[in-house]
Amino acid sequence: MFNASVYTARRDTLKKDVGSGLVLFLGNEESSINFKANWYHFRQDSSFLYFFGLSLPGLAAIVDIDHDRTTVFGDELSIDDIVWTGPQPTIAELANRSGVQHTDSLKALVSVLNKALQSGSTIHYLPPYRPENSLKLQHWLGFDQEQIQRGHSVELIKAIVAQRSYKSALEIEEINKAVDITADMHLTAMKLVSEGKKEMEIVGAVQEVAVGAGGQLSYPVILTRNGQILHNHYHGNTLRSGDMVLVDCGAEVATGYAGDMTRTFPVDSQFTERQKTLYELVVKAHTTAVDTLQPDIPFKEVHLTACKTLVEGLKEIGLMKGDAQEAVNAGAHTMFFQCGLGHMMGLDVHDMEDLGEQYVGYTDTMIKSVEFGLKSLRLGKALEPGFVITVEPGIYIIPELIDLWKATNKNAQFINYQALESYRDFGGIRVEEDFVITETGAQLLGKPVAKTAAAVESIRTEATA
């Protein structure tokens, strides 16, 4: 964690931004796998991390704005616990690391909340994304589940987004560490893949890099010969000559910051001609998008620029036709690129997604679209210095989508369905990197990893020699 003063300053800003009432922060609990005491690795809630930095289960905190009093709540360990966990800091010692002077038991927390409810104070809390925290709110506030879902504080969400969206130098340093480890994960995969290996073998090696560096995965590894399946977590396939492997994985460092990167490369030393053409088109869309990154440009515009670049390239190849801008306006490109160009990244790989995409990626006057394609664009609003974002264009040939659209001749003026048929089993390509928006443009985060077809083929040539 950072120095206590960092957390104190963040809470001071929060108090000003929210204005009044009590802010209730729920820490996460251990998450059970197949029985109570068998746990996934513990992950603290990101907003709790941001304002308190404490990465342990069983904690909650209240920032009482009206009385300017912040308290960390938790229960001390018994000697029985210590036999199993070793000696641990007291709650007061933990709170002190966050710059918090007051601590109390979880029982006392319930009294504080009850008193606040009785006196009519506003209790600000965030939308719970974990069921244990929904249950806590039910017990502590006496609300039913529907009230809990409705009752979260939009003021609190907006105040948190207003801080967490702008990454400080300290945060950028942590994100750079995470992306550096992420880069090593990708280089490991790029070097290890060979014909006959199973996807899972490479997944194991990639995971080792993150864990061995003292981190965790920032999200489940996607490593597949079927890159057209966007969130594919099946790793049972054997890699064959002629396949491409899409690897989308990232590390999270101990402070909680994430990296997020994707590379696509051939199992052989070289792409096939067809693969190379589409690969280079995706890289072109990536580069074009990155070149436009700068303060004030709406990311939706960057997204649509990438889409248009893809359409122009697909026209050259003969998979699309007609006017590129009209095709994008009609959403015809979503046959090939069904998702968004990128998202915020920070303490979460999709930063603050638990707070609501509308609040994080859009504005009061820019509402997130519900159309296929754009509805998966998590970030639409104008970029600002300090935003950390991903840029991840792709081309995905999804047979089920071809069949669905073709049945009604959807966008037939823009899509060459006949040519597309011969690409049915082509697979998918994605190229993704992370950037921080600067005063004048954008800067790549983490060390660079081979990206052009030539650079990728050079690594693969060495790896398969």
Place this chain on the structure above:
Amino acid sequence: MFNASVYTARRDTLKKDVGSGLVLFLGNEESSINFKANWYHFRQDSSFLYFFGLSLPGLAAIVDIDHDRTTVFGDELSIDDIVWTGPQPTIAELANRSGVQHTDSLKALVSVLNKALQSGSTIHYLPPYRPENSLKLQHWLGFDQEQIQRGHSVELIKAIVAQRSYKSALEIEEINKAVDITADMHLTAMKLVSEGKKEMEIVGAVQEVAVGAGGQLSYPVILTRNGQILHNHYHGNTLRSGDMVLVDCGAEVATGYAGDMTRTFPVDSQFTERQKTLYELVVKAHTTAVDTLQPDIPFKEVHLTACKTLVEGLKEIGLMKGDAQEAVNAGAHTMFFQCGLGHMMGLDVHDMEDLGEQYVGYTDTMIKSVEFGLKSLRLGKALEPGFVITVEPGIYIIPELIDLWKATNKNAQFINYQALESYRDFGGIRVEEDFVITETGAQLLGKPVAKTAAAVESIRTEATA
């Protein structure tokens, strides 16, 4: 998964054993890390796996005993889902793999349950260990959380324990696979450790073995120079000459079966004399315990035999004194061995722990102790052919426990506190293997891994050469 007939037969037995009413099985959901759609690897509930074999989120099932009708409930994917997940089998196809003819939506499940509640049928369900399933029961049955915790079916628990406790040949095959991978994890660690490496580096490599073999960890890896902390998940230490490393880790295979093994070895090529003496004592306690394994012997007796062996050895070393049996009766050995000798293992590393340790490890006439030491013995009852268990004696020198007991001279007639002082920073040793109880004794599961001090030192000598 196994053939459909396996699941059908298990459900038929269950129906007979429970007798009447509806049995409601709740599948697990995806488990969110730091926002809704960022998930830990999915793990199905083990009883759901045992009776249906389906390892996907979003499923539930009802075995209606009175009407002899089993139904799998789940919702089909939309085309939007398929873009992200690829084509998936229908609920009917899934049910078919479990030998189930009837399927319906989750909405229909609620009607079935409401009808059953209105007609006064008993709805048998298991104690929920995941908060999402507590919330489901709240929504579906209209119970409050206290009712839900109280309302689980003891008949159902007993009927499930009566089946899952006895592992079939098919299950033993899967467990052997899991323990073989587990053995490879340990060999990897034993070969990779060297002075100056960080614990986390070895953790990464160990995890790679499990994931690379297409599995997962069956529980979080314990890999530490502080073996005296029983559930130590901190991996930030650097390994130093003179340290011992305690590695407790296991793999879970795709069918869900677990392995569970512990080894303790020196960072140098050889144990120190002091380490070797205590290490050999733990191995002796292990061997003595394993030699007594056979049907009808209460595992509590095996545990106490191991405890007595430890006390006898500790007397020779001068750390304990007095009559060994009396020392064990008084619980004096729990200064060194604070936990239980072992537990059931199967689809869970602590098999069926979610059903309640009293039901799994004890009987109506043998109640689990609440004393320090014995209260951590998860299995006390008589062994039977088909039981799969772990045997894991250890010696743990816990400074906080020394201070606590010494303050009141607790068990001073059995413990040589003066001699113990010089062992304060000794650390901890555990040796653990998995066995299936046969008609005449017990059989080691998985391939053997170096266990005697000599065999361990031989591997370490080669590794550090």
